[in-house]
Amino acid sequence: MVSFMMHDTNSATQMKKGNDRMTNAAANQIQADDVSVFYGDKQALFNVSLDIEQHAVTSLIGPSGCGKSTFLRCFNRMNDVIPQCRVTGSIRIDGTDLNGPDVDPVLLRARVGMVFQKANPFPKTIYENVAYGPRIHGLAANKDELDFIVEDSLQKAGLWAEVKDRLQDQGTGLSGGQQQRLCIARAIAVGPDVLLMDEPCSALDPIATAVIEELIAQLQDRFTILIVTHSMQQAARVSKRTAYFHLGELVEYGDTKTIFTNPANQQTEAYISGRIG
Amino acid sequence: MSKTDLPPSYLMPSDSLYLVDANTRMAHIARGLVKRRRAARRLRYAGIGAIATALAFLCILLGSIFSNGYTALCQTEILVKIEIPAAELVDATGAIDPKKSQAFNWSGLVKKSFRKIFPDVTGMMDKRSLGELVSANAGYDLRRQIEAAGIVPAGEMAYWITASDDVDMLVKGYMDRTIDEGARRIKDHQLIWVDQLHEQGLIRLAFNSTFFTAADSREPESAGILGAVVGSAMALIVTVLLALPLAVMSAIYLEYFAPPGKLTDFIEVNINNLAAVPSIVFGLLGLAVFLGFFGFPRSAPLVGGMVLALMTLPTIIIATRASIRAVPSSIRDAALGLGASPMQAAIDHVLPLAMPGILTGTIIGVAQALGETAPLIMIGMVAFVVDVPTSITEPATALPVQIFMWSDSAERAFYERASLAIMALLAFLISMNFLGVYLRRKLERKW
Amino acid sequence: MRNDHISSSFNEDMAELTQCLAELGRLAQTQFAASIDGIATQDVAALQALIEKDRALDELEAQIHTKAFEVIAMRAPAATDLRRVLVALKLATSLERIGDFAKNIAARTIRISEMGNERIPGVNIGRMAELVNSLVLDALVLIDTPDSQKAVQIWSRDVEVDHLYGTFNQEVLASMSRNADMVPTGSHLLFIAKNIERVGDYATSVAEQIYFLVEGVMLDDERPKADREVTINKI
Numbered sequence: 001m002v003s004f005m006m007h008d009t010n011s012a013t014q015m016k017k018g019n020d021r022m023t024n025a026a027a028n029q030i031q032a033d034d035v036s037v038f039y040g041d042k043q044a045l046f047n048v049s050l051d052i053e054q055h056a057v058t059s060l061i062g063p064s065g066c067g068k069s070t071f072l073r074c075f076n077r078m079n080d081v082i083p084q085c086r087v088t089g090s091i092r093i094d095g096t097d098l099n100g101p102d103v104d105p106v107l108l109r110a111r112v113g114m115v116f117q118k119a120n121p122f123p124k125t126i127y128e129n130v131a132y133g134p135r136i137h138g139l140a141a142n143k144d145e146l147d148f149i150v151e152d153s154l155q156k157a158g159l160w161a162e163v164k165d166r167l168q169d170q171g172t173g174l175s176g177g178q179q180q181r182l183c184i185a186r187a188i189a190v191g192p193d194v195l196l197m198d199e200p201c202s203a204l205d206p207i208a209t210a211v212i213e214e215l216i217a218q219l220q221d222r223f224t225i226l227i228v229t230h231s232m233q234q235a236a237r238v239s240k241r242t243a244y245f246h247l248g249e250l251v252e253y254g255d256t257k258t259i260f261t262n263p264a265n266q267q268t269e270a271y272i273s274g275r276i277g
Numbered sequence: 278m279s280k281t282d283l284p285p286s287y288l289m290p291s292d293s294l295y296l297v298d299a300n301t302r303m304a305h306i307a308r309g310l311v312k313r314r315r316a317a318r319r320l321r322y323a324g325i326g327a328i329a330t331a332l333a334f335l336c337i338l339l340g341s342i343f344s345n346g347y348t349a350l351c352q353t354e355i356l357v358k359i360e361i362p363a364a365e366l367v368d369a370t371g372a373i374d375p376k377k378s379q380a381f382n383w384s385g386l387v388k389k390s391f392r393k394i395f396p397d398v399t400g401m402m403d404k405r406s407l408g409e410l411v412s413a414n415a416g417y418d419l420r421r422q423i424e425a426a427g428i429v430p431a432g433e434m435a436y437w438i439t440a441s442d443d444v445d446m447l448v449k450g451y452m453d454r455t456i457d458e459g460a461r462r463i464k465d466h467q468l469i470w471v472d473q474l475h476e477q478g479l480i481r482l483a484f485n486s487t488f489f490t491a492a493d494s495r496e497p498e499s500a501g502i503l504g505a506v507v508g509s510a511m512a513l514i515v516t517v518l519l520a521l522p523l524a525v526m527s528a529i530y531l532e533y534f535a536p537p538g539k540l541t542d543f544i545e546v547n548i549n550n551l552a553a554v555p556s557i558v559f560g561l562l563g564l565a566v567f568l569g570f571f572g573f574p575r576s577a578p579l580v581g582g583m584v585l586a587l588m589t590l591p592t593i594i595i596a597t598r599a600s601i602r603a604v605p606s607s608i609r610d611a612a613l614g615l616g617a618s619p620m621q622a623a624i625d626h627v628l629p630l631a632m633p634g635i636l637t638g639t640i641i642g643v644a645q646a647l648g649e650t651a652p653l654i655m656i657g658m659v660a661f662v663v664d665v666p667t668s669i670t671e672p673a674t675a676l677p678v679q680i681f682m683w684s685d686s687a688e689r690a691f692y693e694r695a696s697l698a699i700m701a702l703l704a705f706l707i708s709m710n711f712l713g714v715y716l717r718r719k720l721e722r723k724w
Numbered sequence: 725m726r727n728d729h730i731s732s733s734f735n736e737d738m739a740e741l742t743q744c745l746a747e748l749g750r751l752a753q754t755q756f757a758a759s760i761d762g763i764a765t766q767d768v769a770a771l772q773a774l775i776e777k778d779r780a781l782d783e784l785e786a787q788i789h790t791k792a793f794e795v796i797a798m799r800a801p802a803a804t805d806l807r808r809v810l811v812a813l814k815l816a817t818s819l820e821r822i823g824d825f826a827k828n829i830a831a832r833t834i835r836i837s838e839m840g841n842e843r844i845p846g847v848n849i850g851r852m853a854e855l856v857n858s859l860v861l862d863a864l865v866l867i868d869t870p871d872s873q874k875a876v877q878i879w880s881r882d883v884e885v886d887h888l889y890g891t892f893n894q895e896v897l898a899s900m901s902r903n904a905d906m907v908p909t910g911s912h913l914l915f916i917a918k919n920i921e922r923v924g925d926y927a928t929s930v931a932e933q934i935y936f937l938v939e940g941v942m943l944d945d946e947r948p949k950a951d952r953e954v955t956i957n958k959i
Contacts, residue, residue, distance in 0.1 A: 120611045
């Protein structure tokens, strides 16, 4: 484990009770039970239950508007930002319900990081982009530690070699693929256990996409990764487990190999082979 | 698409332009094009006409102000040889003793020296009449000049003494020589003396630096806008210091933290309404609350600034909210996703990116406040203040109020000075707007 | 042609496929060499073991089949990668068939040995067997290092096998027509020769697949065949 993770557990002693169990346990049991999401009166997700495998990549696939991004955002409570969004059912990490009254979303998001569809680096320097997370959570005691965290995160994101000489350049001056890797570095600098990725490659060309997919394959040793993708080929390439959603319902969830060679459900088969939109 | 999916064509008249062949249709469109172009041209001319009219009125306004005011840039001066008796002013060491200087009759010295130019003027009445040609403050000016220099020059020196405002108006041509003597301020014998001065080359028009370095005065030739400018500047600083943080914090609260509901809607509607409230209402508020209830010092820039801050608050809040909304939500989402609290996300990321818009809004609001007269009059900044204010709690006046007072005054000379002051105010406003545009261009980011 | 993919797991999948193929090829060749040795030595125990070992080849072929299927489903290979996967499927089948023929040869050799040496026609199957064996070995080399020119060479050597097969057939038939005792063993020998000739065909098929892998197009011309009609009529 990298040094800054120890700082994280030091600050754990000052956290609220509901979060204690979350960071001290070594295993990350992530379970979704009967989760439904409502936007006002409209229901977007219908009673979804599944268990996420740790240290593996799980992908959520399905046609547009099927609720996979909504489901993804439940895991770090980004749905709170949307007004009139209501989540029922329970999502548990190590037994603690994320929607419980004593769970602070800010602390949750330090544990569950997110990478968005369009790379959104802050309009600051590359160094500042990666250093922001550790800084606000107080993970570095001094500048040297912060430098180490920044370098380590950029290394893990496969970006260090390309930017080590220009850390003070603007983050927005990088290419699309580099920006997305910068966002990944920024997310992992906080030392989360889980990484949520919402169509991270949809705005990138095939080479940049392949680079990031290889990065994801390497990151799964350290993180549990949940990726939403509208490209089922990407799901086939990258993930170990796949969940297929359709119109807000979980249709099938299983090993990616099985889903792509011999799916159990007729609907899944139709989607995979391109028989419906 | 099979034929059965098309709408039934029998619903259309047989000579409909939609159904005819392409050539006929194109010919029809081409004909219609002529009319459309004509209409567009008419609209363009109307637009040009409107702009031209507006520009014309603007030119007329500026032209009239300029023509009235530019003469105030000069002030008539008379060359007088004065010998200052050092013995009556210095102390033992040879430096000027302030008490002796205070007691000395500087005005008399000036008038006496002036009268030497007209040796054949005798008699009390005539002498007084002659003395009226020189500014009443001339002695005071000379005293200040000598005290600033620190030493008393030996022997007789020539000084350019400020002439009285009546002589000034005469020299600048504002006084009609032909009308009846009783209706004029400069009498016939005084006219003769002035002409004599012209012949001897002892009278000139010099640059009116007093206008920019002195505060208000009863005598127009000694009056300047410095006091008003400093007073306005102080009030504006107070305005910005009060309004900017309050407005930014309010906007952030309303945008991110206010719970959606009737109360928030009510607040938002009323902020927009406040922007339309007449400024004199804020003056009344200031009078009643700040002066009456809290007992702040009257006509101080502090109170003026507070009243103007209340006035500018809605403008800056509205500008801030618009700028905050213009920041892409992806930045805020990224910050929240990292575990920043909503306040941290707003302050660390949204606010710096919204700054250009906020600054522009602030500068616009402040420029607006700079020109407000009514509320400042209500809180008493209309006082006659002869000193340049040194702190925000001293009585002061503001530039628009100063203009108001001067334009109300009896002396003709104040009228031209009011016009020049208006030009100074306009120059200040224009430069603030340019500053706003420059800041916005410089700080604008491309996403 | 050995540029690595950006995805390391894709590289691993293809490497696994190649490895299994090489393994299957080695096994097939070993089986075949052992079977033709067995014709001379008639070591029944060894031949039995050979027959048992054929199961391993079947399993390997199934493994390659599954792996190729997965690679197509999960990786959507394109261009050379796609040809490699498709060729791997066909090669697995060909190599497994070679193994099957080796098994058949062994089975028939056991039957011959039961009948006693005096009833075996005095014919030498060795030359043809050696030739086919060398074809198989060369084909295996091709699998490791694909070369389209060498592929064409192997492909054209099959003619010689056909000639030898024809000659051998004639000799055995002549022997059988002279001596009726030779007929049971002779007919086994004919089948064995046929199997060896088929192994030669499959080795050639391997060469054709490798040619397709390298060039991207099938070998166009008809494989030159010796005119069997003429041979038979020459009796």
